[in-house]
Amino acid sequence: MDRIPDIAPQPERLAWQMATVIAITTETPRVKLFRLKPADWHGFTAGQHVDIRLTAPDGYQAERSYSIGSAPDGSGEIELAIDLIDAGEVSPFFHEVVEVGDAIELRGPIGGHFIWRAEDGGPLLLMAGGSGLVPLMSMLRYRAAAAPEIPAALIYSARRHEDLIWRDELFRRATEDPNFTLLATLSREATPVAGIRQGRIDRALVDAALQSLPTTPKTTYICGSNPFVGAASSFALDAGLPFASIKAERYGG
Amino acid sequence: MATRGFFGKRPTDDVGERLPPGQYRTDDFPVLSAGPTPRVALADWRFTLKDGVRPVMSWNWEAFNQLPQSKLTRDIHCVTKWSKFDTAWSGVMIDDLLAEAGIAAPSEFTLAHSYDGYSTNVPTDDLINGKAMVATHFDGQPILPDHGGPARLLVPHLYFWKSAKWVNGLQFTRRDEAGFWELRGYHMRGDPWREQRFAGD
Numbered sequence: 036m037d038r039i040p041d042i043a044p045q046p047e048r049l050a051w052q053m054a055t056v057i058a059i060t061t062e063t064p065r066v067k068l069f070r071l072k073p074a075d076w077h078g079f080t081a082g083q084h085v086d087i088r089l090t091a092p093d094g095y096q097a098e099r100s101y102s103i104g105s106a107p108d109g110s111g112e113i114e115l116a117i118d119l120i121d122a123g124e125v126s127p128f129f130h131e132v133v134e135v136g137d138a139i140e141l142r143g144p145i146g147g148h149f150i151w152r153a154e155d156g157g158p159l160l161l162m163a164g165g166s167g168l169v170p171l172m173s174m175l176r177y178r179a180a181a182a183p184e185i186p187a188a189l190i191y192s193a194r195r196h197e198d199l200i201w202r203d204e205l206f207r208r209a210t211e212d213p214n215f216t217l218l219a220t221l222s223r224e225a226t227p228v229a230g231i232r233q234g235r236i237d238r239a240l241v242d243a244a245l246q247s248l249p250t251t252p253k254t255t256y257i258c259g260s261n262p263f264v265g266a267a268s269s270f271a272l273d274a275g276l277p278f279a280s281i282k283a284e285r286y287g288g
Numbered sequence: 289m290a291t292r293g294f295f296g297k298r299p300t301d302d303v304g305e306r307l308p309p310g311q312y313r314t315d316d317f318p319v320l321s322a323g324p325t326p327r328v329a330l331a332d333w334r335f336t337l338k339d340g341v342r343p344v345m346s347w348n349w350e351a352f353n354q355l356p357q358s359k360l361t362r363d364i365h366c367v368t369k370w371s372k373f374d375t376a377w378s379g380v381m382i383d384d385l386l387a388e389a390g391i392a393a394p395s396e397f398t399l400a401h402s403y404d405g406y407s408t409n410v411p412t413d414d415l416i417n418g419k420a421m422v423a424t425h426f427d428g429q430p431i432l433p434d435h436g437g438p439a440r441l442l443v444p445h446l447y448f449w450k451s452a453k454w455v456n457g458l459q460f461t462r463r464d465e466a467g468f469w470e471l472r473g474y475h476m477r478g479d480p481w482r483e484q485r486f487a488g489d
């Protein structure tokens with residue numbers, strides 16, 4: 036099976052470095068945004084992530100991966116969106132302890148597969164479950180700036196209306212951008228919201244996204260929890276999308 | 289340097305000493321793969337041993353299951369940071385595959401190939417002398433498709449991406465040829481105890 040030529044240039048070595056926390060925003064009841072300025076940053080490709088390493092006073096360390104949600108924009112800063120996992124070790128630390136001005140250790144950018152560059156072309160079908168939106172948001176923001184003519188559709192499933200990350204920006208982009216279609220769905224919202232579907236992702240939603248695109252997507256990116264990625268990729272295969280055109284990133288859970 | 293305000297939820301000593309650097313323990317069995325799960329029918333399944341481009345021996349599902357069966361219970365470590373202890377696998381040891389094919393490992397390097405088109409390279413030394421198998425069962429049950437069934441490579445002492453899912457062949461190579469993940473920056477060997485996640489680690 037032929038793979039898409041998607042190999043980003045890899046650094047010789049991924050060194051750990053310190054990043055300063057520039058800004059923290061409460062984005063949803065469970066998601067905070069962290070704007071970081073790494074000391075030595077040479078840019079990244081939309082879809083990539085960083086590894087974070089936290090060190091306790093006695094030397095104990097914990098590491099986790101977080102996708103970059105901002106577009107590669109030459110600013111030397113990156114934005115992470117961290118979803119609070121109640122019993123977790125690292126996400127509650129970010130939510131409860133981290134403050135502007137703190138130094139956080141990280142390395143990156145990481146990932147040479149779940150990435151998109153304008154020259155990779157489209158159309159793009161993006162499917163996000165919960166915080167799986169983060170790397171896809173980077174692709175959407177970058178596409179809007181670098182290649183707005185490339186058609187894109189985003190299926191985005193969240194629990195409730197209040198849990199939709201970057202909600203206003205997404206709906207604004209969908210209104211303003213003729214080449215971008217947003218299909219949001221809420222799996223646990225009791226009250227209906229105009230313009231948003233209710234229920235889990237299903238085949239009908241995938242078909243609707245495909246109909247919004249002028250041709251079969253060149254690449255489909257799916258990101259979220261294991262169950263979400265499992266379901267979304269089966270619907271994509273059932274809808275006839277070629278196996279090798281589907282890329283997945285799984286967050287756990 | 290310590291991170292301000294971080295103390296961590298450290299594991300107990302007996303757990304901690306089994307965790308390679310940067311890993312945490314989970315009791316779940318998360319899934320890692322770069323694409324959808326391929327749908328492989330047992331009737332079409334084949335596993336092929338190759339020396340370079342030359343096929344040495346090939347088995348269908350029935351013949352493969354006639355080979356000597358072994359068990360391995362090991363801790364596994366995924367590069368996405370989770371580790372799972374005492375995972376119980378059974379299948380065919382690479383040593384037994386080589387014996388069946390009537391050859392000794394012909395070269396120092398191996399590429400594992402899979403039904404989804406992905407590949408990973410593993411030093412041959414890490415596959416032989418009781419270290420690795422082609423696993424067909426997990427916890428006494430056929431391996432689920434999401435976890436690499438019908439058969440996956442199991443090289444438990446290396447990061448788990450080396451344990452190629454949906455494996456359909458091993459190819460011995462003269463040079464250390466980078467597989468799919470290794471071409472994308474992941475480490476050529478992937479020893480979790482030396483935290484060999486990425487090239488240069």
Ligand SMILES: Cc1cc2nc3c(=O)[nH]c(=O)nc-3n(C[C@H](O)[C@H](O)[C@H](O)COP(=O)(O)OP(=O)(O)OC[C@H]3O[C@@H](n4cnc5c(N)ncnc54)[C@H](O)[C@@H]3O)c2cc1C
Nearest residue numbers: 099100101102117118123124125126166169286287288368
């Ligand atoms: C490549 C990659 C990119 C990622 N990007 C992001 C991102 O942009 N934003 C983000 O918020 N997270 C992201 N994650 C997930 C993140 O790395 C952590 O796994 C997550 O923050 C939980 O860590 P924790 O220490 O808080 O919880 P842990 O202490 O690791 O886990 C506590 C419990 O929660 C469960 N759990 C872990 N993750 C989830 C989950 N996602 N859903 C439900 N239960 C879970 C665990 O199994 C465990 O039982 C990414 C993961 C990967 C592999």
